[in-house]
Amino acid sequence: MDILLQQIVNGLVQGSVYALVALGYTMVYGILGLINFAHGEVVMVGAMVALTMTQLLAASGLPPLVILLIALMTSAGVCMALGYGIERIAYRPLRNAPRLAPLITAIGVSIVLQNLAMMFWGREYHAFPALLPHSTHMLAGAVINDVQIIIVLVALAVMACLLLLVHRTRLGRAMRAVAENPSAAALMGVNINGVISVTFMLGSALAAVAGIMVSANYGIVHYYMGAILGLKAFTAAVLGGIGNLRGAMLGGLLLGLIESLGAGYIGDLSGGFFGSNYQDVFAFFVLIIVLIFRPSGLMGERVAERA
Amino acid sequence: MSALLEVRDLKVAYGGIQALKGVSLDVAPGELVALIGSNGAGKTTALKALAGLLHPAAGKVHYAGKLLNDCAAHRRVRGGLALVPEGRGVFARLTVEENLLMGAYTRNDRAGTGVDLERMYTLFPRLAERRTQLAGTLSGGEQQMVAMARALMSRPKLLMLDEPSMGLAPMMVAKIFETIRDISAQGVSILLVEQNAKLALEAAQRGYVLESGLITLSDNAANLLGSDEVRRAYLGG
Numbered sequence: 001m002d003i004l005l006q007q008i009v010n011g012l013v014q015g016s017v018y019a020l021v022a023l024g025y026t027m028v029y030g031i032l033g034l035i036n037f038a039h040g041e042v043v044m045v046g047a048m049v050a051l052t053m054t055q056l057l058a059a060s061g062l063p064p065l066v067i068l069l070i071a072l073m074t075s076a077g078v079c080m081a082l083g084y085g086i087e088r089i090a091y092r093p094l095r096n097a098p099r100l101a102p103l104i105t106a107i108g109v110s111i112v113l114q115n116l117a118m119m120f121w122g123r124e125y126h127a128f129p130a131l132l133p134h135s136t137h138m139l140a141g142a143v144i145n146d147v148q149i150i151i152v153l154v155a156l157a158v159m160a161c162l163l164l165l166v167h168r169t170r171l172g173r174a175m176r177a178v179a180e181n182p183s184a185a186a187l188m189g190v191n192i193n194g195v196i197s198v199t200f201m202l203g204s205a206l207a208a209v210a211g212i213m214v215s216a217n218y219g220i221v222h223y224y225m226g227a228i229l230g231l232k233a234f235t236a237a238v239l240g241g242i243g244n245l246r247g248a249m250l251g252g253l254l255l256g257l258i259e260s261l262g263a264g265y266i267g268d269l270s271g272g273f274f275g276s277n278y279q280d281v282f283a284f285f286v287l288i289i290v291l292i293f294r295p296s297g298l299m300g301e302r303v304a305e306r307a
Numbered sequence: 308m309s310a311l312l313e314v315r316d317l318k319v320a321y322g323g324i325q326a327l328k329g330v331s332l333d334v335a336p337g338e339l340v341a342l343i344g345s346n347g348a349g350k351t352t353a354l355k356a357l358a359g360l361l362h363p364a365a366g367k368v369h370y371a372g373k374l375l376n377d378c379a380a381h382r383r384v385r386g387g388l389a390l391v392p393e394g395r396g397v398f399a400r401l402t403v404e405e406n407l408l409m410g411a412y413t414r415n416d417r418a419g420t421g422v423d424l425e426r427m428y429t430l431f432p433r434l435a436e437r438r439t440q441l442a443g444t445l446s447g448g449e450q451q452m453v454a455m456a457r458a459l460m461s462r463p464k465l466l467m468l469d470e471p472s473m474g475l476a477p478m479m480v481a482k483i484f485e486t487i488r489d490i491s492a493q494g495v496s497i498l499l500v501e502q503n504a505k506l507a508l509e510a511a512q513r514g515y516v517l518e519s520g521l522i523t524l525s526d527n528a529a530n531l532l533g534s535d536e537v538r539r540a541y542l543g544g
Contacts, residue, residue, distance in 0.1 A: 170412070177398050177409050183360055184396035189384035189413035189461065 002141030007264040008257065009139065013148045013217065015256020016155035020210040021233030022240065022248035023162065024203030030243040031179045031199050034099070037106035038086055040230015041113035042079050042204050046211030047128070047221045048121050049075040054129050064131040068212075076208040082113075083204025084197050092193070110227075117223040125222045128215040151213045158209060159249050162202070166245060175199060179243075232259075232283070239287050241300025250298060259283045309372070311336045311465055311496050312357070317366035319349075319356050326352040328520035329366065334465060334498050339491040341507035341528060342500045343541060344517035350500040351393050353517065354469050357498075358390040359383045371464070385413045387464035391471065395454040399443025403434050406442050406453050410460030420460070427456040430486065448479030455486065465496045472503050484510055504541035508532045516541075 021043055028036045053071035060067070090105040133146040166172035177185040178195045186192055214229065215221045232255065240251025262282030266274045274281070290298065310333040319327040326349045334340045344350050355361045357368060359380030368375040370388055378386075398406050407427055411420040428435035431452045437445060442453050451471055458466055471487065472480045480503075488510055491497050501507035508514050508528040516524040516537065524536065531537050 170408075173401065173405055173409060174412065176401060176405075180398050180400055181396055183380075184392060184398065185409070186360065186380040187358060187384065187390050187392060187396065188409045188457070189381045190409075191379075191381050 003264055004261075005140060005142040007260045009142045009144050009148070011257035011260030012253065013144075013151050013256070014260060015236075015253035016152050017210050017213050017217075017229075017252075018233050018236045018255050019249045019252025020155055020158060020206045020213070021229060022237040022252045023159070023245060024207050025234050025237040026240070026242055026245060026248040027175075027199050027203045029237070030245075031175060031196060032091065034091065034102050035106065035234065036086070036091075036200075036203075037103070037230070037234075038090070038109035038113060039203065039207060040226035040228075040233070041110050041117070042082055042086075042207040042226070043211040043214075043229055043233075044117060044221075044223065044226030045082055045113065046075045046079045046204075046208030047215040047225065048117055048211075048223070049078045050208075050212045050215060051121075051126055051128055051221050054131065058129065064129075068131040068216075072209070072212055075212060076205045079204040079208035079211075080201040083200040083207075087197060087200040092196075110230075114223060114227070121223055123223065125220050128219050128221050130216075130219065132216055147216050151217060154209065154213070158206065162206070163245060165202075171195075171198065235284065235287055238297055239290055241297030244297070244299045247297055247299035254298075255283055255287075258286050262286075310334060310369075311338075311371060312498070313367075313369040314353075314357070315367045315369075317353070317356060317368065318364045319352050319361055320364045321352075321361075326520055327356065327363075330517065330520070330522055332515050332522065332525070334496050336464075336496055337491075337494050338513065339487075339497045339499065339511045341504075341511035341514040342498060342517055343502075343504040343507055343514060343531075343537075345541070346502065347519075348517045349520045350517055351469055354390055354392075354467050354498070354500055357467060358388065358392075360390075384461055387462065388467070389458040389461050389463035389465070390467040391454045391458045391469060393469040393473070395447075395450050397442045397445075397450045397453045397457070399441065401442055402439050403442055403445070403453055404438040406457050407434075407460050410457035413461060423460055423462070427459065430459075430489070431456055448475050448482070451475060451479070451483055452486075455483070455490075459490065459495075463495060465498065466490065467498045467500070469500045470502060471499070472501060472506060480506070504537065505532070508537075 024039045025036060028034065050071040053074050054067055057067045057070060086109055090109045091102050094102045094105060132150060136143050136145045166175060174185065174190045174195050177188065178190060178192050182192050233252065236251040236255040237248045239255055240247030259279050263276040263279035266276060266278055266282050312334040314330060314332045317327055317330045330353055342350055342353065352361065356363050359378060363376065371386060375383065398409060407424055411423065414420055433449055434452055434456060442450060445453065471483050475483065484506055487497065487499065499507050499511060508531050511528040514526065514528045514531045515522050524531065
């Protein structure tokens with residue numbers, strides 16, 4: 001019983017991170033119909049910038065929480081600028097090009113960012129300082145620490161704010177209008193390029209938050225960390241129904257849970273044939289099953305309605 | 308009285324095809340002008356170019372005394388130039404009210420927007436009943452109402468309508484044209500593109516006939532309705 005609960009706790013924590021990153025993929029897809037494959041690297045840059053900030057401020061004598069907040073602000077700022085730049089340089093010139101072209105530039109940007117990060121921060125694993133309290137609590141037989149509680153709460157708060165922004169504000173209305181019919185939105189006086197830039201910047205800010213969460217949770221950062229995390233989050237977005245915000249949230253949390261439960265039970269289920277190192281296989285297996293029966297994802301309404 | 312909209316020798320080409328070969332037309336303040344012509348004559352192209360969705364290859368567009376050529380589509384709305392596009396272009400996944408609020412996107416006066424919203428619901432009581440419904444679930448006629456009300460929410464000086472009668476039941480067409488006359492009576496200038504030449508010319512004060520990218524006739528609406536050429540080509544008689 002406590003194994004089950006423990007895996008659920010772990011899954012929710014990991015899923016919160018997936019959900020935040022998945023939102024970045026789904027927002028960009030919703031508005032431009034393209035997969036921003038460089039998004040995972042934005043998460044990595046967010047983590048790396050936060051690492052550098054904490055190192056710079058380590059001797060400052062500021063309280064750890066203040067250091068973390070400054071690191072968060074800086075890394076969100078850098079990531080927003082990066083997201084803006086990626087769209088400006090890699091996607092906007094290709095707005096009317098065949099759909100494969102921006103996909104290639106996305107992969108290109110991803111490789112460039114990885115290599116720049118490798119040059120700047122090196123190839124080694126860095127320890128991310130423990131700035132948050134790490135005391136553990138027992139929750140009906142499962143162990144959860146402060147960092148994990150904070151991750152889940154912050155993720156929920158950020159997601160609630162995003163939903164409010166998209167569904168209750170003028171900017172959000174403009175984003176939905178551009179996503180549905182860009183030229184009609186322009187006829188309403190909406191600056192389409194402006195809205196697209198804001199969308200990239202919002203997604204990138206979420207990526208920065210997610211990057212710091214993973215780093216704080218595992219205590220390790222690495223120039224390659226964005227690749228697999230990005231792939232998982234993209235999977236989560238597809239699982240939930242790409243283009244759908246609530247779908248990305250649900251898909252992220254579900255993927256986290258599936259992975260975690262898979263890791264916990266795959267040994268028993270396969271009679272000891274597979275170990276917990278097969279958790280990724282299990283997660284992707286579930287994705288394939290879901291997509292066979294619901295090709296547009298759990299909450300997706302339509303597929304390929306955009307040419 | 309100088310024209311609100313003054314178009315001179317407008318040429319638009321899409322990928323090698325010359326859709327407009329030099330169109331000149333005027334709309335005076337408060338005037339209702341019809342632009343008629345058969346399918347493919349370039350009517351929609353003309354409106355899109357005037358709204359800034361297409362870039363002209365040559366020619367000049369003056370609106371309220373200013374040259375519009377290099378003005379982006381989203382900036383033209385602020386100046387009071389609104390287009391209800393062909394096929395309506397309503398935001399299907401936004402509610403009726405959200406669609407109308409999109410129309411007021413360029414406005415900063417919350418109070419005035421609220422007043423206009425209520426005015427639209429008085430003008431189109433059907434929309435008041437459906438304000439929280441997704442616009443995509445409405446009938447074609449209701450969507451046309453949304454598109455028109457949405458354009459009016461920007462407080463346009465010049466309203467351009469592209470085929471407002473297309474695909475609508477006769478009852479609904481009559482209703483829409485009644486509204487067009489109302490809007491015109493309130494002093495809004497209107498440039499009306501229609502395939503239904505009779506309806507358009509009956510509502511308009513003046514008209515232009517567009518044929519394969521060129522204006523071939525221009526006169527007051529009554530004369531056009533009576534002219535043999537127009538009757539033969541567009542009125543089926």
